Amino acid sequence: MKELCWYFPSSMDEVSTLLKKRGVIPYGGGTGILKTGLNRVEGLIDLSCLPIHFFRRDNNDRYNGSSYGRIEIGATQTFAEVTEQLGQGHILGCALGKSASTPLRNRITVGGSMALFPAWSDLMGPLIALEAEVTLAGEQQGTYPITHYLTERGLRKQTLITGISFPDTTWSFQYFRHTRTHFDYPAFTISLLLKKDGEKVSDLRVVVVGCSGKYKRLHQVEESLIGRLGEEIESISVSRIPFTGKKFMSSEYLEHCAQVELERRLLALLKGEIFHG
Amino acid sequence: MDGEFIVNGERLKVSFRPAATLLDILRREGHTEVKEGCREGQCGSCVILLKGRLVNSCQVLAASAMGKEITTVKGLGSLHAPHPIQTAFVEAGAVQCGFCTPGMILASYSLLKKNQNPDEEEIRKALDGNLCRCTGYVKIVDAIKLAARRMRTDE
Numbered sequence: 001m002k003e004l005c006w007y008f009p010s011s012m013d014e015v016s017t018l019l020k021k022r023g024v025i026p027y028g029g030g031t032g033i034l035k036t037g038l039n040r041v042e043g044l045i046d047l048s049c050l051p052i053h054f055f056r057r058d059n060n061d062r063y064n065g066s067s068y069g070r071i072e073i074g075a076t077q078t079f080a081e082v083t084e085q086l087g088q089g090h091i092l093g094c095a096l097g098k099s100a101s102t103p104l105r106n107r108i109t110v111g112g113s114m115a116l117f118p119a120w121s122d123l124m125g126p127l128i129a130l131e132a133e134v135t136l137a138g139e140q141q142g143t144y145p146i147t148h149y150l151t152e153r154g155l156r157k158q159t160l161i162t163g164i165s166f167p168d169t170t171w172s173f174q175y176f177r178h179t180r181t182h183f184d185y186p187a188f189t190i191s192l193l194l195k196k197d198g199e200k201v202s203d204l205r206v207v208v209v210g211c212s213g214k215y216k217r218l219h220q221v222e223e224s225l226i227g228r229l230g231e232e233i234e235s236i237s238v239s240r241i242p243f244t245g246k247k248f249m250s251s252e253y254l255e256h257c258a259q260v261e262l263e264r265r266l267l268a269l270l271k272g273e274i275f276h277g
Numbered sequence: 278m279d280g281e282f283i284v285n286g287e288r289l290k291v292s293f294r295p296a297a298t299l300l301d302i303l304r305r306e307g308h309t310e311v312k313e314g315c316r317e318g319q320c321g322s323c324v325i326l327l328k329g330r331l332v333n334s335c336q337v338l339a340a341s342a343m344g345k346e347i348t349t350v351k352g353l354g355s356l357h358a359p360h361p362i363q364t365a366f367v368e369a370g371a372v373q374c375g376f377c378t379p380g381m382i383l384a385s386y387s388l389l390k391k392n393q394n395p396d397e398e399e400i401r402k403a404l405d406g407n408l409c410r411c412t413g414y415v416k417i418v419d420a421i422k423l424a425a426r427r428m429r430t431d432e
Binding site: 004029 | 295296298324333
């Protein structure tokens, strides 16, 4: 078996050249790579010397004419670092603070977790709900909406995620992870973001991760509730969210749990209750 | 490949295979206080401090840690000059078979460095990556509370 080659680039130009080599992939925290195995890997690009380890929060930097700034997070920021920066009062800080375990949160990086997007991801639900953008270097250099990045597989070819960004604005939120025990991979997660104008729902984002197709944003539910008075909403009709059965949970069970939890969390959020379970 | 690490303040020059983990290298070089458990990042037996951060050494490829500072439990204290956390573990009866103890002590150290007065929930959260199959965690939590009190008051 051929020995692995390590590369230690210090510039993005070097990385772009290295990404063109066959079997060469980026190495950030390394937890995902060790899980998927090194059998097909011929080389690893160490990302630690690149300028992609940053957290920027600039509320004066108005974006696209909007009235708020952006939060920018470099790809090699770990889950622990993001949680420390954002705190539990932000859906992303809250979600990443619950992911995996303390020593793993100190290694798992935002970029690596996004590139691999495991079904149990605690990262992707909040980012999809926040309508984040992904910045890439290499063959497909540019900044793309996260859903575009997820659907266009060509964007992953010979590219490196260098960072993510999303609007720095205040949301009420609920984040739910369906687990059997505290230290468990979630079977699915629910990310809910809400803004109210007085008592009226002015913006709502509903995302389920872990279902068939990895994630689903429930636009229909969002549209049915925007403009209504939060306190007056007594029931919510959520259409079927398809799941693939897992080892210990059937698809029917997961569908039922997701539907019940979604209705429960959404009603609670609309009534002003906070739940970060 | 050849690389240098700083383990418990001392330079360690070693040759290793590119796919070797930090756990492989540390144990091979005599740091058997870093225990080999699941090799999947689940049990916490192999945790070390890498640049001051608690990590599973089985989940870190050694090449990515070259030149960086590594602390094992032996870097905190010794038999004759134990760290207050080590003393507290003994006095609170938090050690049974002892296999998880190096990891538990490093996880406790990592917590107390940031938070000198953690409550029970914060302690349990800080230990969420460390499994113990003997104690049921009650004595371990007691030990951390005891260590925290002593470290705060310099008892």
